[in-house]
Amino acid sequence: MAYKHIKVPANGEKITVNSDFTLSVPNCPVIPFIEGDGIGVDVTPVMRKVVDAAVAKAYDSKKSIAWMEVYAGEKSVKVYGDDTWLPEETVEAVREYGVSIKGPLTTPTSGGMRSLNVALRQMLDLYVCLRPVRYFKGVPSPVKEPEKVDMVIFRENTEDIYAGVEWEAGSPEVKKLIEFLQKEMGVTKIRFPETSAIGIKPVSVEGSERLIRRAIQYAIDNNRRSVTLVHKGNIMKFTEGGFKKWGYELAKREFGGVEIDGGPWVKLPNGIVIKDVIADAFLQQILLRPAEYDVIATLNLNGDYVSDALAAEVGGIGIAPGANLSNDVAMFEATHGTAPKYAGKDYVNPGSIILSAEMMLRHLGWLEAADLIVKGMDGAIAAKTVTYDFARLMEGATEISCSAFGQAMIDNM
Numbered sequence: 126m127a128y129k130h131i132k133v134p135a136n137g138e139k140i141t142v143n144s145d146f147t148l149s150v151p152n153c154p155v156i157p158f159i160e161g162d163g164i165g166v167d168v169t170p171v172m173r174k175v176v177d178a179a180v181a182k183a184y185d186s187k188k189s190i191a192w193m194e195v196y197a198g199e200k201s202v203k204v205y206g207d208d209t210w211l212p213e214e215t216v217e218a219v220r221e222y223g224v225s226i227k228g229p230l231t232t233p234t235s236g237g238m239r240s241l242n243v244a245l246r247q248m249l250d251l252y253v254c255l256r257p258v259r260y261f262k263g264v265p266s267p268v269k270e271p272e273k274v275d276m277v278i279f280r281e282n283t284e285d286i287y288a289g290v291e292w293e294a295g296s297p298e299v300k301k302l303i304e305f306l307q308k309e310m311g312v313t314k315i316r317f318p319e320t321s322a323i324g325i326k327p328v329s330v331e332g333s334e335r336l337i338r339r340a341i342q343y344a345i346d347n348n349r350r351s352v353t354l355v356h357k358g359n360i361m362k363f364t365e366g367g368f369k370k371w372g373y374e375l376a377k378r379e380f381g382g383v384e385i386d387g388g389p390w391v392k393l394p395n396g397i398v399i400k401d402v403i404a405d406a407f408l409q410q411i412l413l414r415p416a417e418y419d420v421i422a423t424l425n426l427n428g429d430y431v432s433d434a435l436a437a438e439v440g441g442i443g444i445a446p447g448a449n450l451s452n453d454v455a456m457f458e459a460t461h462g463t464a465p466k467y468a469g470k471d472y473v474n475p476g477s478i479i480l481s482a483e484m485m486l487r488h489l490g491w492l493e494a495a496d497l498i499v500k501g502m503d504g505a506i507a508a509k510t511v512t513y514d515f516a517r518l519m520e521g522a523t524e525i526s527c528s529a530f531g532q533a534m535i536d537n538m
């Protein structure tokens with residue numbers, strides 16, 4: 126496809142996805158990146174520098190990444206004009222090149238504009254939001270034993286109330302819908318029908334199963350101990366309750382699980398336990414008994430809350446990485462947002478997008494470069510040369526800038 130504003134690097138080659146979804150990765154793959162709004166201008170260039178250094182060192186400069194900038198958010202409006210927040214060619218390039226990385230994008234809380242982050246996940250059907258949460262030695266934490274937190278979150282990424290099916294209070298549409306619910310569906314429980322906004326929560330068998338299947342497969346492939354289905358099925362019987370029910374059924378049907386003591390918990394032939402917990406109880410248990418949880422499979426909204434809460438236990442969202450995955454497209458992404466008050470100040474922690482890039486390197490099979498990034502992070506933290514978020518919680522730390530932290534990582538590779 127001929128692009129209008131995207132410049133394809135001449136030195137790079139495309140990654141190909143094989144029929145079994147494995148990747149053929151050339152020595153100089155083209156990787157599209159979205160810089161991101163707010164602190165995207167700070168963290169994304171630092172991420173590129175750190176990744177380039179790790180790749181050059183790991184492979185003696187025989188491999189490199191051909192970065193290709195694609196646009197979304199405020200920068201896209203500048204480049205494309207016409208109020209173009211998410212150009213079609215960005216979505217196309219992310220699809221075509223298979224593996225990409227993005228900084229955070231702003232979503233105004235009110236007003237008509239919906240999240241570009243959510244839009245990208247939905248348009249590309251990136252149905253898994255994968256967010257591993259683990260402790261780096263020396264990172265300041267508000268809990269006593271942060272090393273006990275070692276969880277991998279599989280958050281459903283395309284359904285739930287994030288589908289954006291909702292109507293504003295007072296609109297003719299909401300009036301019509303409420304009338305339909307009352308007259309045709311016998312609904313009597315809308316407390317204030319005249320002034321209610323209404324949101325719809327679609328949760329499907331297919332959507333739940335494909336997410337839970339990936340979580341269970343991950344647990345098997347990575348020798349994990351358990352998969353916990355986190356839901357609020359006691360209140361939302363058919364949506365969140367469905368997620369739980371379909372999860373157990375899938376574990377039995379596709380993975381040979383058998384019920385433990387009459388269920389509902391299930392054990393797989395290799396000993397992995399499939400269990401469930403109600404979301405509010407989960408949020409207190411991850412503080413009190415984090416070692417009991419391992420791989421987590423959950424719906425979209427729960428997963429959003431849970432990922433920030435767990436990130437805080439191991440040092441905050443400044444270092445929490447993530448990936449959005451379909452079967453053939455992978456878009457890596459920082460967990461935090463645009464933190465506008467810090468934008469352009471070379472101040473925040475670039476760790477989240479750098480560790481997202483570390484996941485990306487593993488996805489490419491470039492394990493040596495990924496290991497160097499972890500080594501660099503470990504070294505910079507051990508030397509207590511850290512950004513403000515860690516420095517304010519660490520005794521004897523030297524506070525350094527976003528770019529200096531990237532350099533400290535490189536120096537420690």
Ligand SMILES: NC(=O)C1=CN([C@@H]2O[C@H](COP(=O)(O)OP(=O)(O)OC[C@H]3O[C@@H](n4cnc5c(N)ncnc54)[C@H](OP(=O)(O)O)[C@@H]3O)[C@@H](O)[C@H]2O)C=CC1
Binds near residue numbers: 461
């Ligand atoms: N995937 C995405 O692109 C996401 C986008 N967003 C969007 O971002 C915007 C701002 O959202 P908001 O709710 O303020 O959440 P943010 O994650 O942007 O910021 C909340 C707080 O988290 C801390 N923080 C965030 N990033 C870093 C970092 N790199 N290093 C250190 N600390 C960090 C800061 O804490 P402190 O004040 O204590 O220093 C910051 O004030 C919204 O428009 C939202 O929709 C939000 C989440 C994800």
Ligand SMILES: O=C(O)CCC(=O)C(=O)O
Binds near residue numbers: 230231232241243429
């Ligand atoms: O898209 C947004 O603005 C927020 C998304 C978010 O919080 C997340 O994906 O963790």
Ligand SMILES: [Mg+2]
Binds near residue numbers: 429430433460
């Ligand atoms: Mg979030």
